[in-house]
């Protein structure tokens with residue numbers, strides 16, 4: 001993200017404090033952020049706070065020349081990789097829709113040709129007003145991205161749509177727009193993630209500690225490369241990556257059914273879920289006594305989804321994950337051949353620094369011709385991006 005420049009227009013809405021969080025997240029990703037504030041925005045939070053957060057002089061005044069007497073709004077407009085308005089008031093939305101240029105922000109917006117994203121935030125009645133909706137439609141039709149507000153309790157006490165999208169979602173849209181590349185455009189990617197849960201009786205189950213993080217990052221990374229992504233997820237508490245279709249399942253049998261139902265229309269399958277190998281032979285309708293469990297809990301094998309996918313493979317590119325506590329690479333090599341896979345991601349879950357429940361991972365990537373690449377310990381999001389780039393190399 002280094003050397004990417006986002007111009008962040010900030011207008012006078014109560015949600016303005018969340019913009020600071022957006023800047024903080026972008027700065028951590030080394031994105032250059034140039035803030036332009038309206039006069040009314042500066043009534044809510046002093047520009048100095050934005051200056052400290054962005055590490056750059058905040059621009060507020062149209063009639064101030066920049067260094068070397070440069071006309072600042074034209075300079076900023078030309079050098080932006082992306083223009084985002086957070087929060088966007090009803091006022092700036094109307095001004096943009098009708099080409100009004102009466103302050104620094106609105107004038108710069110007319111001068112830029114950078115892609116534009118707008119995150120509206122206002123009272124529900126204002127948001128639902130026909131003029132706001134018509135103005136948003138004008139912007140949408142012109143190609144601007146609208147980062148839709150959420151429904152909820154608003155600062156004014158009303159409940160309804162108009163709440164600014166979360167900083168996480170706004171940053172996701174920004175990253176998607178900055179990174180947007182079409183390497184996997186037109187490809188349908190199916191990702192499985194998380195554990196499965198197999199019930200014993202109404203109050204007990206067997207499962208494993210998979211958090212689903214790696215699978216969710218894989219889905220996000222595939223989406224960022226332009227793919228159409230469907231994520232079949234076991235029970236996890238993670239937020240769905242933006243633009244990804246999610247199907248929630250509980251048991252391995254449900255996961256099997258959802259995956260198989262979509263297999264024919266899928267180009268790339270990424271099986272990152274930690275599906276249970278065994279389940280209780282019988283699910284008891286009533287809670288069973290402790291003593292009965294102690295004496296015996298017969299198990300049976302669940303269906304091997306990856307193996308079935310390999311056996312029915314036509315055009316699909318199949319990616320498997322292996323979580324092992326020892327002999328990670330040797331096991332992965334066996335699996336790639338035995339299950340007719342195209343690519344394998346193997347990780348050692350015996351370490352506390354990587355694998356299950358952590359935010360980081362260290363993996364080995366194994367190709368069909370058994371070439372092995374080591375990917376050193378890093379954030380799961382970065383590892384996922386690297387894996388998806390490699391997959392894109394192989395399917396292109």
Ligand SMILES: Cc1cc2nc3c(=O)[nH]c(=O)nc-3n(C[C@H](O)[C@H](O)[C@H](O)COP(=O)(O)O)c2cc1C
Nearest residue numbers: 011012013014015038040041089090091092121122
């Ligand atoms: C306390 C307060 C909160 C406001 N919150 C919002 C808001 O969330 N959304 C909005 O569109 N306008 C809001 N306004 C009204 C705008 O500040 C007003 O329309 C202003 O002209 C916007 O100017 P700007 O778009 O140039 O920043 C609020 C005003 C006040 C006094």
